[in-house]
Amino acid sequence: MDEHPAGSRPDPPAPWPAGPDASLALNRMGSFDWDLDTGLLHLDPVALGIYDLAPEEYRSDPLQLGERMPPEERAAVDAHVSRAMKDGSSTYGYYFRVLPRDGADRWVHTQGHIHRDALGRPRRVIGILRDATDELAQAADRLALERERARRAEVVQGTAAALAHAVTVQDVTAVLSDPHGLGRLGAASLVLGVVENGRVRVLAEGREGSNVPELEWTRVEDDFPLSEVIRTRGPLFLTSAEEFAARYPRLWPYIRPLGATAAAYLPLVAQGRPIGGLGLLYHGKDSFPAEERDLLLALSSGIAQSLQRAMLFDQEHDLAKSLQTAMLPRSLPEVAGFTVAARYRSARTGRDIGGDWYDAVPLPGGRVGVMVGDVQGHDTHAAAVMGQLRIALRAYAAEGHSPATVMARASVFLCELDTDRFATCVYADVEAATGTVRLVRAGHLAPMLRHADGWCRQVPGPVGLPLGLSAQFGDLEYPVTCVELAAGETLLLCSDGLVERPGADLDEGMALLGRSVHEGPRDPEALADRLCEVMAEQTGGEDDMALLLLTRLEGAAGPARLLHQYVAPADPQALVAARHLIREAVHSWGVPERSDEVELVADELVTNALRHTDGGALLSLRLLAGGRPRLRIEVQDRSSALPRRIEPGWESTSGRGMLLVDRVADVWGVDPRGAGKCVWGEFLVARGTEG
Structure with missing residues (x-):
């Protein structure tokens, strides 16, 4: 009985030191000698074995070797060797395929040395042949492994780069659930949920039509995979539809139409606290190798950090928005003879809060006072100062003071506050019966007047110092500009956030605003919406802004009595x-x-x-x-x-x-x-x- 298992029979002893023939044979390498003058090509037994030829079969004819090669390979080898002979090379090397009798592809590597005569003409080629099938298979495996590692690194880097620009929770969900996000993760669909007051709220689902309204809110204690990973803080991997249906029969009827064959549910943990869960559904998948699981866990950690950052930002944004809303008028008064429309837009960066405001104050005698202002800065302090200043201006106007006196008193009020902020403002006192407008500017943009035919122009006039500064410098004289607002005409007041763009000339913004007003709808509410939309596209919305439109109604026209x-x-x-x-x-x-x-x-x-x-x-x-x-x-x-x-x-x-x-x-x-x-x-x- 043979004591050696198959494939492990020992080689015959070799002399020491081993000669070249022994070294080549033991390493499965054959040699060849090609006489170019006679055309004869000699191969040793090992080389013939690579071509699956017995010594008695071989006739020293190179064409016989070509019969064991695919036609395209034979042509490629001939071209490669011919090029080496013609360009003066002394060596060449090349990989090609041969066809053994069993029909399996065998990769061969040849390396030859070209002997030339005194004139440089090739006379003889001496070289080696070796079976390179295993070598190339190992190289292919290494290449595939490297490609997989590169793909995983790209997934992590791509997702991290996309999440780096996500500011709000909506941004995070958009990054994950859009087709590019799903493509990076290799998933067919996605579900993202966050924990809110002991319940799980689904924020995003990554496939159109996969939304399930009755599952938008679930409890952490429920028997759902998202709830389970949030409770246990551990991942969950499902590798078959049968496993999914057996473990989660309540959820399976909603999953079946998606055609998922595998799923990965990952906890989103930030600062040691579960804040949500991420579910990824796959098509045609039946396993999660260890490296892939590690990759998904690493991704979930980064996603959790981005989601927590976005949730904190949204909380600050909601707080800032509530503060800003509390500082602005809850509603505009109805003033006989006028239609008033106003808008406030917070900045798209930072905490979305600033010092811009608008207001409208009914005045005795069928008059109305309208104003737009801007306190220096973009923070809660600016908003707080704005709220106090707006109330003061409103009170001074309601007392019946002239526009110049209203501004002067407001400047003194701001100067006496414990703040280093100043403010710009434009205030107009408008009478419905006559259309007379008396306006004052404290370092603010000039108002615009839209005529009944749509033509728009700026209202020229002198401008005083900003509020706070005029009192500080002892210059409380505010010149008054008088214009007439005819029936059907609109007075437009705005802060610079509507028209100003960093690096651009302010006049360009004002010109664009004038064109937008001219081309906009006649209705004040519709015009206000249109201006906010058009100007935000041009300026980028990097600054908060306030806008107020005052239209004198047609019925308000008539002779002054x-x-x-x-x-x-x-x-x-x-x-x-x-x-x-x-x-x-x-x-x-x-x-x-x-x-x-x-x-x-x-x-x-x-x-x-x-x-x-x-x-x-x-x-x-x-x-x-x-x-x-x-x-x-x-x-x-x-x-x-x-x-x-x-x-x-x-x-x-x-x-x-x-x-x-x-x-x-x-x-x-x-x-x-x-x-x-x-x-x-x-x-x-x-x-x-x-x-």
């Missing part, structure tokens, strides 16, 4: 004259039916002002258009004491004035003014009086 009369104290004739002027004005304006009521209220208000204050009274009467036409009477004095409606006793001889005003006027009220107050009443009149 206004009466002013000063009534001096201790001058009875002045009060009598005021009564006559009121009666004549009301009749000339076409509303005689309410002249007695207006005259009575005016008489009571002026009398109260003269009796209870130290100065005179300024009486104003105007016919307000826009909406329901109405007569408005105002009496302004320099006292801050407010009138009260009382119920006098039957023996009282006074105290019935405000009671009469309350009963006769349709509506009345008191507005504070910068130096005193204004008591007013309004009377609705028929629409036929508008013309």
Whole structure:
């Protein structure tokens, strides 16, 4: 019985030191000698064995060897050897295939030395042949291994590079679930869930139509693979549809239509705390080698870090957005004769918070004050200063101060705050009846005026120092620019974040804004949306911005009907004259039916002002258009004491004035003014009086 197993029979002993023939034979290498003059090619037995030829079969004819080679290989070898002989080479080497009798491909490596005569002509080639099949197979395995390692490294690097640019949770889910992300991971579909208050919320699913609404929210305790990896903090690998169906029968009906044959569920752990889970579904896969599992775990660690960073950013963003929203007006007032539209857009970088704001303030006499401003900086401090400054401006405007005084007082207010920030602002006081606009700029962009035909232009005018700086430098003079806003025209106020782009000229942004306004829709709300969209595409949205549009309605047009009369104290004739002027004005304006009521209220208000204050009274009467036409009477004095409606006793001889005003006027009220107050009443009149 043979004591040696197959393939392990010992070689015959070789002399020491071994000669060349023994060395070649023991290493399965044969030799050849090719006489180019005679054309004979000698091969030793080992070389003949490589061609699967017996010594008695071989006729020393090179063409006989060619019969054991594929035609394309024979042509390639001939071309390679011929080139070496012609270009003066002394050696050559080449890999080619031969066809043994069993039909299997055998790779052979040949290496030859070309002997040349004194003239350089080739005369003889002496070389070796060896079986290189195992060598190339090992090389192919090494190459495949290197390629797989390179692919895995590329997966890690590509995913990490893509996640490096992800800022929000939405960015992270987009990186993972888009076709490129799935392609990098080699998966056919994906599910990403995060832990929120003890429940698992699915954020993304990587295949269109794979969304399952009833599984959007599940509990961590539920028998689902995502819940399991979150609970155990360990990965889960499923390698067959049968295994999936057996372990998770509740989930399998939703997975079956996806055609998945394998799945990997990975916990997402950041700072020792599970924050979610990632599931990858595969087609045509039935195993997860150890190296692939390690790769997926490494990927899940990087994904978890990116997801946690994005979740923290979203939390800060929500906090900043809430703070910004609290600082801005919750809604805009409805002002007769006007349509107001406003927008605020946070910056796309940083904490998405800044100092830009807008506001609209109803003012006495059918007027409205509108403003847009920008506090220096992009942080919570800028937003806090903005909130205080906006309220101060609103209060100064509501007190009835002129636009220049509103700005001056706001500048002093900002200077006295414990802050080093300054602010720019534009404030406009607009009257519905006449369309008169009185505006003031404190270091701010010029407003724009859109005419009824769509043509848009900037409103030129002088500009004062920014708020805070003017008080600091003692220059509180703010020049006022007056323009007229005709019916159907729109006044546009904005902060520089709408038009400014880093590295570009501001005039280019203003020109683009003008074209966008000209080409935009007539409706103020639609125009505001369009401007935000177009300008954000051009500027990149790197700065926050505020935008306000004020459109004077068509019904607000009409001739100005206004009466002013000063009534001096201790001058009875002045009060009598005021009564006559009121009666004549009301009749000339076409509303005689309410002249007695207006005259009575005016008489009571002026009398109260003269009796209870130290100065005179300024009486104003105007016919307000826009909406329901109405007569408005105002009496302004320099006292801050407010009138009260009382119920006098039957023996009282006074105290019935405000009671009469309350009963006769349709509506009345008191507005504070910068130096005193204004008591007013309004009377609705028929629409036929508008013309």
